[in-house]
Amino acid sequence: MSDEAVDRLFHALADATRRDILRRCVRGGMSVSRLSEAYPMSFAAVQKHVAVLERAGLVTKQRRGREQLVRTDPDAVGRARQALDELETAWRGRVDRMSRLLAEDPEKSDPTEGPD
Amino acid sequence: MSDEAVDRLFHALADATRRDILRRCVRGGMSVSRLSEAYPMSFAAVQKHVAVLERAGLVTKQRRGREQLVRTDPDAVGRARQALDELETAWRGRVDRMSRLLAEDPEKSDPTEGPD
DNA sequence: CTAACGTACAACCAAATGGTTGTAGATGGG
DNA sequence: CCCATCTACAACCATTTGGTTGTACGTTAG
Numbered sequence: 001m002s003d004e005a006v007d008r009l010f011h012a013l014a015d016a017t018r019r020d021i022l023r024r025c026v027r028g029g030m031s032v033s034r035l036s037e038a039y040p041m042s043f044a045a046v047q048k049h050v051a052v053l054e055r056a057g058l059v060t061k062q063r064r065g066r067e068q069l070v071r072t073d074p075d076a077v078g079r080a081r082q083a084l085d086e087l088e089t090a091w092r093g094r095v096d097r098m099s100r101l102l103a104e105d106p107e108k109s110d111p112t113e114g115p116d
Numbered sequence: 117m118s119d120e121a122v123d124r125l126f127h128a129l130a131d132a133t134r135r136d137i138l139r140r141c142v143r144g145g146m147s148v149s150r151l152s153e154a155y156p157m158s159f160a161a162v163q164k165h166v167a168v169l170e171r172a173g174l175v176t177k178q179r180r181g182r183e184q185l186v187r188t189d190p191d192a193v194g195r196a197r198q199a200l201d202e203l204e205t206a207w208r209g210r211v212d213r214m215s216r217l218l219a220e221d222p223e224k225s226d227p228t229e230g231p232d
Numbered sequence: 233c234t235a236a237c238g239t240a241c242a243a244c245c246a247a248a249t250g251g252t253t254g255t256a257g258a259t260g261g262g
Numbered sequence: 263c264c265c266a267t268c269t270a271c272a273a274c275c276a277t278t279t280g281g282t283t284g285t286a287c288g289t290t291a292g
Contacts, residue, residue: 003132014126015250016119019203026207033268045251047269052249066259066268077204081197087129088193091139131280149238161281163240168279182238182289 005057006083012056013080017041018049021070025059028071035070121173122199128172129196133157134165137186141175144187151186 001009012018017039024030024038036046050070053059058076062069117125128134133155140146140154152162166186169175174192178185 006135007130007132010126010130013203014123014130016123017250019122022203023206031268041250042252043269044253044271047271048250068269072207077200080200084193084196084200087135087138091142091188133280147238157280158282159239160241160283164280184239 001079001083001086008052008056009058009080009083012052012058015049015052018053021046021049021053022058022072022076025070025072026074028062028069030070031064031067032070033067117195117199117202124168124172125174125196125199128168128174131165131168134169137162137165137169138174138188138192141186141188142190144178144185146186147180147183148186149183 020038021035024035032047032050033043035050036043039046050059050061054061057073057079059070059072062071136154137151140151148163148166149159151166152159155162166175166177170177173189173195175186175188178187
């Protein structure tokens, strides 16, 4: 997963309204206007939240007549969990050879020699 | 975990620089100025990123002389994972534990026989 | 003591975020 | 067809975010 994808994923999750939308849309069948009745904000504001979730890959939209049905992607949490796993794996794998990397300047980084 | 705590947690994770700081500080012993040498930005900017991570409970700081050593909280990822679990648990409660299972295996549409 | 280092923090700025209202385009019902 | 509904999107505004620079303060080295 790219850095930007992880950015979008965690950013989308970092808002209580959006997390609530995710919970409400697991069953699908929720139109955006129906959703917007649940929150103390305008239809357009909810539309924007849904757009953020969609760009993050957390929900999908499906047309039914003039309505747009929102559905939480069942694998959404799995992907977020994987992003956390990659974070954790990265640091565990790096731990033993970290000290050299830390001491170096990005400018004059020469992997063949280093403090030890 | 409160909504605000989850907000702070995911917001802190939604930035590539901050995720990199987490990776670099697992071993501890990194001063903020040492850290700031690794990024193309000012010391003050890195200081702010560390503050965001600290408010989210992802790192702790410890004084050593005039330095401030940053260390990633070993339980940090665990807490993020728990936040995801709570999200998912809320789904299950609302869904009556059916739709996700059905989506995976349309064949086993008998809930009395499903796993779990 | 003085100088250099590491940190803290304030002031400032551009861009993004989260909200609003208004307008316009599809779609379905009578 | 006409109208109400649902959606899309633009323009606008206040606040936050992510960066900068500058200044002040504590600590260590000489």
